[in-house]
Amino acid sequence: MFRSVPLLSKLHPRIGKQYHLKNSVRWFHVQSSSDLVNCEIASYSEPIYNNCRELISGCLSGFLPKTYSTSCSTLSHDTLKDNPVSDMLVDSFGRLHTYLRISLTERCNLRCQYCMPAEGVELTPGPRLLSKNEIVRLANLFVSSGVDKIRLTGGEPTIRKDIEEICLHLSNLKGLKTLAMTTNGITLSKKLLKLKECGLSALNISLDTLVPSKFEFMTRRKGHERVMESINTAIILGYNPVKVNCVVMRGFNDDEILDFIELTRERPINIRFIEFMPFDGNVWNVKKLVPYSEMLDRVVKEYPDLKRLQDNPTDTAKNFRIEGHCGTVSFITSMTEHFCAGCNRLRLLADGNFKVCLFGPSEVGLRDPLRRGADDHELKEIIGAAVKKKKASHAGMYDIARTANRPMIHIGG
Numbered sequence: 001m002f003r004s005v006p007l008l009s010k011l012h013p014r015i016g017k018q019y020h021l022k023n024s025v026r027w028f029h030v031q032s033s034s035d036l037v038n039c040e041i042a043s044y045s046e047p048i049y050n051n052c053r054e055l056i057s058g059c060l061s062g063f064l065p066k067t068y069s070t071s072c073s074t075l076s077h078d079t080l081k082d083n084p085v086s087d088m089l090v091d092s093f094g095r096l097h098t099y100l101r102i103s104l105t106e107r108c109n110l111r112c113q114y115c116m117p118a119e120g121v122e123l124t125p126g127p128r129l130l131s132k133n134e135i136v137r138l139a140n141l142f143v144s145s146g147v148d149k150i151r152l153t154g155g156e157p158t159i160r161k162d163i164e165e166i167c168l169h170l171s172n173l174k175g176l177k178t179l180a181m182t183t184n185g186i187t188l189s190k191k192l193l194k195l196k197e198c199g200l201s202a203l204n205i206s207l208d209t210l211v212p213s214k215f216e217f218m219t220r221r222k223g224h225e226r227v228m229e230s231i232n233t234a235i236i237l238g239y240n241p242v243k244v245n246c247v248v249m250r251g252f253n254d255d256e257i258l259d260f261i262e263l264t265r266e267r268p269i270n271i272r273f274i275e276f277m278p279f280d281g282n283v284w285n286v287k288k289l290v291p292y293s294e295m296l297d298r299v300v301k302e303y304p305d306l307k308r309l310q311d312n313p314t315d316t317a318k319n320f321r322i323e324g325h326c327g328t329v330s331f332i333t334s335m336t337e338h339f340c341a342g343c344n345r346l347r348l349l350a351d352g353n354f355k356v357c358l359f360g361p362s363e364v365g366l367r368d369p370l371r372r373g374a375d376d377h378e379l380k381e382i383i384g385a386a387v388k389k390k391k392a393s394h395a396g397m398y399d400i401a402r403t404a405n406r407p408m409i410h411i412g413g
């Protein structure tokens, strides 16, 4: 691994910056990890990508230290679209929003401390939540406009009674390539076979500790064994990788990072260590946040052959592999090294509000226009106007912690 502080600081002003290249790509940006500099290009075409390599080298010449490698990537060919991306999904920075996260419910069968207050959150009355048909109608509008990935989240998506029907309808939308779910895994193992048959194609399961008593403390409920069972069921049913989301909090589970990594030795698990993020009611404190750099140092000490993988430009995660391990290791660094330049995500909440950024407090309502009989054109106008107002990045962890947002359980991650 190469490390050179003076050279890194020379490069620093360009890290995370976004560059526009006229008529060629929408953007590229420079990211740095301790051993790799990535120039990420959002382009759907090979010739454009090849031209850009030269342009980018020109932009960066004199800034890249010799000991660092550069690598450029196009969006993979399987992301070539059936439905062209409509202007409604393009923001003022040229980012294409092809990934919709739908929160199916504000309710949950756990009470995780980092997600919600002990006393619970205010719940939207049932009639003001989106019905199955309304969800499908809105999802169809997004998919026909260019969205090709939908993630179901919550609250806990699996507690929704019509979850199977919702999956079936969404997976049949023409142009949708991935129907994913993020779940706490409490009731998943019983439902997963049916969900898979209904088109659920990718699965992220949340688990923050391998110690049952700590699980009970963090989630304020029992159920560790059931989550472990769900992870195993997902592997048996062929989900590959099964992504395991682990929010790392100092003094709670930061001593388990290496134990989690051991899960990847024999199993097709992608363990994702997530920096603790501030949301209303989760008593966020910077002292509880374990920064990416610290997690990485700890992992590298134990696994010196940890190798950075080529990330997709729109990934939330920085991805690594360890020689000989079947699974992989990732870090979601929202707080210390945000990935907003590659953001392709939009959010539909259970009450029908539409949110363009996880940390942006602004929302627009789609439910009421929908119920008033708005046609697709009118709904697209509302959505497009919100997307165009999306900011380049979040405001930084201290500002976020001070700004009123929703509790995480309402947003769904």
Ligand SMILES: Nc1nc2c(ncn2[C@@H]2O[C@H](COP(=O)(O)OP(=O)(O)OP(=O)(O)O)[C@@H](O)[C@H]2O)c(=O)[nH]1
Pocket: 151, 153, 180, 182, 204, 243, 245, 274, 315, 316, 317, 332, 334, 343, 345, 358, 412, 413
């Ligand atoms: N800052 C930020 N964090 C996000 C965003 N999307 C997801 N996350 C966080 O990433 C963590 C994992 O979220 P998941 O629900 O598994 O979604 P994902 O990371 O998009 O999953 P993949 O589609 O498998 O890459 C959670 O802590 C989310 O809050 C985003 O757009 N911005």
Ligand SMILES: C[S@@+](CC[C@H](N)C(=O)[O-])C[C@H]1O[C@@H](n2cnc3c(N)ncnc32)[C@H](O)[C@@H]1O
Pocket: 108, 114, 115, 153, 154, 155, 156, 157, 182, 183, 184, 204, 205, 206, 245, 246, 247, 274, 275, 276, 277, 278, 279, 282, 408, 409, 411, 412, 413
């Ligand atoms: C809000 S949950 C909803 C889906 C489902 N109930 C679950 O827990 O997987 C979505 C993801 O957000 C993560 N999350 C919740 N609160 C967080 C926080 N404060 N910081 C970082 N990630 C958080 C959870 O660990 C989970 O992986």
Ligand code: SF4
Pocket: 108, 109, 110, 111, 112, 115, 116, 154, 155, 156, 184, 206, 408, 409
């Ligand atoms: S993180 Fe998921 S499981 Fe935990 S309380 Fe929030 S919604 Fe429920």
Ligand code: SF4
Pocket: 338, 339, 340, 341, 343, 344, 345, 356, 357, 358, 359, 360, 391, 392, 393, 394
């Ligand atoms: S913080 Fe907002 S802009 Fe940044 S990646 Fe997340 S949703 Fe996108």
